[in-house]
Every structure is written in structure tokens, then in C-alpha cells.
Amino acid sequence: MSRGLVSIVGAGPGDPELITVKALKRIQSADVILYDRLVNDQLLAEAREGTLRIYCGKAPGLHAMTQEMIGRILAAHAAEGKQVVRLKGGDPFIFGRGGEEAIVLAQAGIPFEVIPGITSAVGTSASSFIPLTHRGVASSFACVTGTGSDGNVSSVRWDLLAHSVDTLVIYMGISQLPQIQQALLYHGKNGCTPAALIERGTTSQERIITGTLAELHSLALSQNVSNPALIMIGEAVRVREQVIQLQLAANTSLTG
Structure with missing residues (x-):
């Protein structure tokens, strides 16, 4: 046969x-x-x-x-x-x-x-209006796993990622969020860096929660964020708010 x-x-x-x-x-x-x-x-x-x-x-x-x-x-x-x-x-x-x-x-x-398929970083970036790259703001991005094969926090070089990448996308990181947040802050990532938690991206159950790197863990707890969810960190996260504000202003002018 x-x-x-x-x-x-x-x-x-x-x-x-x-x-x-x-x-x-x-x-x-x-x-x-x-x-x-x-x-x-x-x-x-x-x-x-x-x-x-x-x-x-x-x-x-x-x-x-x-x-x-x-x-x-x-x-x-x-x-x-x-x-x-x-x-x-x-x-x-x-x-x-x-x-x-x-x-x-x-x-x-x-x-x-x-x-090939559309990976979550690309799909949720589009659906949440958070570009992975944005002229004048972000010219690089990295996708990393937050959880290693042993179930603990990933052994990726957080010290390098804290400074070498404009937009950081973390898969499988919700369970390790306190350790990830601490590692990035310890290695000098500014706590005021914009960040987002995107739960069930691209689906009808999608939730997008924005804040700063320093707030991420408390936001995840207060909003009861669960898997599947992505973590996005970088100045490009601000673009989402800019887009939403412009949409609201345009809708107001049309209806007014």
C-alpha cells in the first residue's frame, strides 16, 4: 500500500x-x-x-x-x-x-x-491595534516563551531582552508573570514601559488589558486573566490608545 x-x-x-x-x-x-x-x-x-x-x-x-x-x-x-x-x-x-x-x-x-499559520503574536497584534513594529517607535520585536520545558520560568536572557528589543511578546507567561516582571525590572527595564495582557486574542472572547510593566502582575490578578493569553511590552502598546481615541473623535464628529 x-x-x-x-x-x-x-x-x-x-x-x-x-x-x-x-x-x-x-x-x-x-x-x-x-x-x-x-x-x-x-x-x-x-x-x-x-x-x-x-x-x-x-x-x-x-x-x-x-x-x-x-x-x-x-x-x-x-x-x-x-x-x-x-x-x-x-x-x-x-x-x-x-x-x-x-x-x-x-x-x-x-x-x-x-x-504555516498566523501565530498568536501576529494575530493579536492586529486585532488589538498594537503593532509589533511602528515607525519611529519600534523597529524590532521578539517572541519568547515565558515557561520553560520544565514548567518553570523560561531561561531566556531577560537581561538582554530588557534592552535589545523594542516590542517583546511573551507566550505562555501568565503563570510566570511575577518572575518575568521582576526579571525585566531587575535588569533595568523601565517600570513605566507600556504593556498589555491579551486574553483569547482574535476571538469573540478577546480581552485586552493595558497598563505598565510595573502594573502587569497586579492587573492580571485583579482582572483574573487566564490562559490562553499573551503579554506584550513596549512603547508600541501606546498606539492602541491613540487609534481608539482617533476613532472616537471621528465617530463623534460624524454623529455630531
Whole structure:
């Protein structure tokens, strides 16, 4: 029997309409879909009747299956000649472990492809009116994880990030927010630097909470911010307020 194909697919940041055309076609033609926790149900509904759907999501401290098991399932179904979709939130190669799955498939001689998706930093930047770069304000940005593979605060170089990047986007950082905030302040990041917490970005449940770096932890507690959420830090956060004020002024002039 000829071998099938595994498509490692990015489902985008949450809004199902932000998926790519190519990714949607793969979902609609799949025999098997292995999907993660943050994949929108509307995308799964696009699959054909009879498509096997396998949940393999990971929540903090609770994994439906190991990464090794996911790799074995992908390879086994593809070896049977099936069209397999590995559906991941955001982009599979940005904090999505897509590279690990590509290595497993390559080692097993399984044909595969990678279909990119809009990562959360890009999607929530647009939906919240906070640009990652902005002329005269931010000419660089970095995306980092706030939680390491051991479940503790990430070992990224906070000392360097405090000064070398204009806009800092932190994935998986809410549980480690006190330590992240302390590290950036300790290494000289100004506590008055604008910052934002974006919960469930691009979806109808999106919440955007803005303040300063020094206020981030207290804001997260008072507003009961929970995952999935991104942390954005940098002067570009001010653009959101500027855009909103201009919109209000324009609407007032039109209705007045």
C-alpha cells in the first residue's frame, strides 16, 4: 500500500476565519485529524463525515498523550495510506513542537508537508491595534516563551531582552508573570514601559488589558486573566490608545 501524507498545519490564533486556504483544503480532505486544545471547533466541523478526529491537546500539567505517542500515531496512519492532518493552534513552528514531529516523520520515511499559520503574536497584534513594529517607535520585536520545558520560568536572557528589543511578546507567561516582571525590572527595564495582557486574542472572547510593566502582575490578578493569553511590552502598546481615541473623535464628529 502506498504511503499517505502528513500535513502539519497551523490553525491560526483562534478566529477560524484566519486559517489559510491551503490549510482549510487539507482539513476538508483529511482521513485523520490530530488536533490540539486551542483549535477552534468550527475548523474541525469542516472535516468530511467519517474523518477520524483524535484529540491530543496539552494543558498546563495535563497532556492528553505524550509527544512520542503523537509521533507514532501520525506515522502509523500515514503508513496505511491515509491523508493525515496534524492541526495546531497558531503556527506549527512557533512554540508548536512542529519541528519535533517533522523529525520523527523524516526518520520514519513518511512524506509530510508543513503549512504555516498566523501565530498568536501576529494575530493579536492586529486585532488589538498594537503593532509589533511602528515607525519611529519600534523597529524590532521578539517572541519568547515565558515557561520553560520544565514548567518553570523560561531561561531566556531577560537581561538582554530588557534592552535589545523594542516590542517583546511573551507566550505562555501568565503563570510566570511575577518572575518575568521582576526579571525585566531587575535588569533595568523601565517600570513605566507600556504593556498589555491579551486574553483569547482574535476571538469573540478577546480581552485586552493595558497598563505598565510595573502594573502587569497586579492587573492580571485583579482582572483574573487566564490562559490562553499573551503579554506584550513596549512603547508600541501606546498606539492602541491613540487609534481608539482617533476613532472616537471621528465617530463623534460624524454623529455630531
